[in-house]
Structure formats: structure tokens, C-alpha cells
Amino acid sequence: MVDRRHFIKKVAGGLAALGSWFLLPRSGLAADPVAADTEVATIMDMLPGKKALIKKSYRPPNYETPVNYFDAPFTPNDVFFVRYHNSVIPEVKAEDWRLRVGGEGVSTPMELTLEQLRRDFKPAEIAALCLCSGNRRGLFQPHVPGVQWGSGAIGNALWRGVRLKDVLAGAGIYKSSVEVSLDGADSGMHKSSPDFIKSLPVAKALDENTLIAFEMNGEPLPHWNGFPARLIIPGWTATYWMKHLTEVNVLSKPFDGFWMKTAYRIPRDRFASGQFSSQETLTNMPITEMVVNSLITNLIDGQTVPAFKPLEIKGVAWDGGIGIVQVEISTDDGISWHLATLKQDYGRFSWRQWHYEFEPKRTREFRIMARATSHSGASQPLEPIPNPSGYHHNAVQKIAIQAA
Numbered sequence: 001m002v003d004r005r006h007f008i009k010k011v012a013g014g015l016a017a018l019g020s021w022f023l024l025p026r027s028g029l030a031a032d033p034v035a036a037d038t039e040v041a042t043i044m045d046m047l048p049g050k051k052a053l054i055k056k057s058y059r060p061p062n063y064e065t066p067v068n069y070f071d072a073p074f075t076p077n078d079v080f081f082v083r084y085h086n087s088v089i090p091e092v093k094a095e096d097w098r099l100r101v102g103g104e105g106v107s108t109p110m111e112l113t114l115e116q117l118r119r120d121f122k123p124a125e126i127a128a129l130c131l132c133s134g135n136r137r138g139l140f141q142p143h144v145p146g147v148q149w150g151s152g153a154i155g156n157a158l159w160r161g162v163r164l165k166d167v168l169a170g171a172g173i174y175k176s177s178v179e180v181s182l183d184g185a186d187s188g189m190h191k192s193s194p195d196f197i198k199s200l201p202v203a204k205a206l207d208e209n210t211l212i213a214f215e216m217n218g219e220p221l222p223h224w225n226g227f228p229a230r231l232i233i234p235g236w237t238a239t240y241w242m243k244h245l246t247e248v249n250v251l252s253k254p255f256d257g258f259w260m261k262t263a264y265r266i267p268r269d270r271f272a273s274g275q276f277s278s279q280e281t282l283t284n285m286p287i288t289e290m291v292v293n294s295l296i297t298n299l300i301d302g303q304t305v306p307a308f309k310p311l312e313i314k315g316v317a318w319d320g321g322i323g324i325v326q327v328e329i330s331t332d333d334g335i336s337w338h339l340a341t342l343k344q345d346y347g348r349f350s351w352r353q354w355h356y357e358f359e360p361k362r363t364r365e366f367r368i369m370a371r372a373t374s375h376s377g378a379s380q381p382l383e384p385i386p387n388p389s390g391y392h393h394n395a396v397q398k399i400a401i402q403a404a
């Protein structure tokens with residue numbers, strides 16, 4: 001067990017490290033429902049092995065990435081966001097780590113070392129976006145309880161590991177199995193804090209894209225992102241992406257722990273996302289796929305830009321795995337829309353970068369908006385869709401910039 005106090009270093013110069021974009025004045029108009037009401041007094045803090053990130057809470061560690069880092073196709077490991085529910089986070093040693101595969105739904109329980117996982121199974125690699133279900137929760141009006149995330153509880157990475165289905169094949173899954181539960185090495189400080197255990201429908205666990213990853217962007221996973229191994233469930237929000245994975249159990253009935261039965265639930269039929277039939281009630285269901293969304297990464301609300309000079313508007317767009325077909329930009333508060341250029345496609349589970357060239361031809365305020373559409377035709381709403389836990393915030397961003 002590791003005492004976090006020895007690990008968390010305050011960074012006095014944290015704000016300066018971000019560069020001047022961060023300190024630009026905000027417009028008095030607060031046109032951006034995303035920027036409006038975000039914390040102004042942001043605290044930057046550094047976890048060991050990470051650069052300064054935006055601290056949302058210290059125990060457990062919850063740190064988001066400043067959006068300017070999202071200008072790269074893959075988010076560097078040392079600025080990748082960190083999200084934990086519980087505060088006891090052991091530093092797992094690769095040699096000591098074991099993955100236990102069991103539950104009443106398998107014929108042959110197993111225990112595997114990291115070495116065995118690497119050696120005995122076919123490697124698999126995928127570019128996939130890791131998005132916290134509650135990203136942008138802090139922007140919901142009225143206020144919703146929970147970590148008050150801005151837009152930075154997200155990151156795109158190239159994950160490498162083995163397929164969960166290959167590992168489960170060795171344990172012999174019974175056909176009658178319903179769910180697969182996932183547990184990690186972390187736990188709560190008090191008996192009253194429920195251990196963070198998630199479950200997946202068997203079909204999702206056996207999906208060829210579901211990986212146990214050891215590597216992130218060509219390096220071992222950072223401690224804070226799940227060393228030595230974590231689950232990757234491409235397309236689904238990151239709540240299922242168990243870090244420091246230690247236990248996978250195949251179950252003959254729905255898992256009823258707090259983090260499935262009570263938390264991470266959305267009203268049924270309010271979002272265009274998939275099913276999780278073994279966990280659905282008459283009124284609600286677990287969150288599953290990400291919804292179509294986009295983010296402008298190089299402009300902030302209230303920023304001043306030079307008039308009569310080309311301005312490249314840049315950002316990213318994503319959905320739950322259907323793929324982005326177009327991103328439209330408005331520079332006149334939503335009156336007219338123009339297609340942005342999509343950059344390289346790294347696969348349907350990666351985010352897609354885009355850019356749009358615009359020249360402010362007057363000295364005045366311009367209201368910039370970005371709207372992504374997926375191959376299914378789903379597009380972003382103008383206002384976030386209300387739900388009790390503030391998930392799936394995918395409203396079109398509105399950023400006011402001043403051309404001078």
C-alpha cells in the first residue's frame with residue numbers, strides 16, 4: 001500500500017507550464033455553455049511520472065488533461081488523464097502480478113503471470129479513445145453531483161496486449177454464462193467504500209476488440225493508467241476499462257455490486273447507444289457506448305485572434321465505434337455551417353482529428369461552433385441531454401473569439 005502524500009508533489013509553476021493560452025481573459029458574454037461555469041481558479045498538480053494536469057481531487061486522484069494536448073492524434077502517456085474511485089492504489093510489481101480467471105461460468109479456473117500472457121497469446125493492437133462517462137459533467141446546468149470534470153477526462157492511445165476472448169477460451173466458458181466481472185488491485189480506504197468492480201455482457205467480453213493491454217503508445221502502461229495490465233473496451237465509456245486488472249470472473253447471473261447496480265446508469269431510451277439487457281430495469285440501464293461528440297482543441301472562450309489573417313480551427317470528433325462521417329463548423333453562431341477537413345483515420349474506435357481554415361474579415365466577436373455526425377446519421381444536440389449523473393455531455397460547443 002502506498003501513501004499518496006509521499007507521491008503527490010505540488011507544482012508551484014504549474015500554471016506557467018501551460019503557456020499563455022491558459023491565462024487569456026474570458027469574454028463577458030459567456031457564449032459557450034461548455035466554458036461557462038467552469039472553474040476559473042484551476043489547480044495544476046503533478047503526479048509522479050506525469051506532467052502538470054488539472055487536479056479535480058487528490059484522494060482519490062482525479063486529474064484531467066488540458067485540452068491543448070489534444071492537438072496530437074495520440075495523447076502522450078505523461079499527460080493522459082487519471083481517474084480513480086478509491087484511494088488505496090498499490091504500486092503493482094510486474095513480477096508479482098497475477099491475473100485470476102474464474103467464476104462459476106468456467107470449467108477451468110486459471111492464474112496467469114504477465115510473462116505467460118505475453119508469451120502464450122497472440123498480440124493485438126488497437127487505437128481507441130478512453131473517455132470518462134462524466135467528461136464535462138461540471139458544465140451541466142443545473143449542477144450535477146460527482147467529479148466536476150471539464151473537457152479533459154479523455155485521451156486517445158494506441159493500446160497493445162492480448163484479446164480477452166483468447167484468455168477466456170483457455171478457461172472454458174459455459175454457454176449459459178451471462179456476464180464477466182472485472183476487478184483491479186485498488187480498493188477503498190474504509191470498509192464502507194465498495195470495491196470498484198465492473199461487469200460486461202459475455203458477448204462484449206468475447207468481442208475481438210476487447211483487449212487486456214500492457215502497452216500504451218508503445219510503452220508499458222503508466223502506473224496511474226493501470227500498470228501492468230488494463231482492459232480496453234473500444235467504443236464503450238472508460239468505466240469498464242479496468243486498471244491494474246487482477247480478476248476476471250465469468251458469472252451465471254447479473255453482477256449486482258454498487259458500481260453496476262447503482263452507479264454509471266442512464267435513463268433508458270434517452271441516448272442513442274447500445275443495450276446491456278442483463279442489467280436493465282424498467283427505467284434505467286448501464287452506460288455503454290460513447291455518443292457522437294467533438295471538441296475544439298485550439299481555441300478558448302474569450303480568446304483574441306488577429307483579424308484579416310487565416311485562423312486554423314482544430315479539434316477532434318468521435319463516437320462509439322460507428323465512425324465519424326463529417327464535422328461541420330459555424331463561425332456565425334450557428335447560422336451557416338461548413339465542412340471541416342477530416343485528418344487521418346486510425347480506425348473507428350480512435351478519435352478523428354479535423355481542421356477548418358477561417359479568416360475573420362472584421363474586427364468583432366465571432367461565435368465558433370463544431371458539430372460532428374456519425375455514419376449512422378447521429379449528430380450532436382445544441383444542449384446537453386439531462387440525466388441524473390451528468391453522463392454523455394455532447395452538446396455542440398460554442399466558443400466566442402474576438403478578432404482584433
Ligand SMILES: Nc1nc2c(c(=O)[nH]1)N[C@H]1C(S)=C(S)[C@@H](COP(=O)(O)O)O[C@H]1N2
Pocket residue numbers: 080081082083084085086130131132133183184185186196224225226238239240241242243244
Ligand atoms: N482499477 C480501476 N480501474 C478503473 C477505474 C478505477 O477507479 N479503478 N476507473 C474507471 C474509470 S470510471 C475511468 S474514466 C477510467 C480512466 O482511465 P485512466 O485513469 O487511465 O484515464 O478508468 C477506469 N478503470
Ligand SMILES: [Mo]
Pocket residue numbers: 083131132133134238239
Ligand atoms: Mo469514468
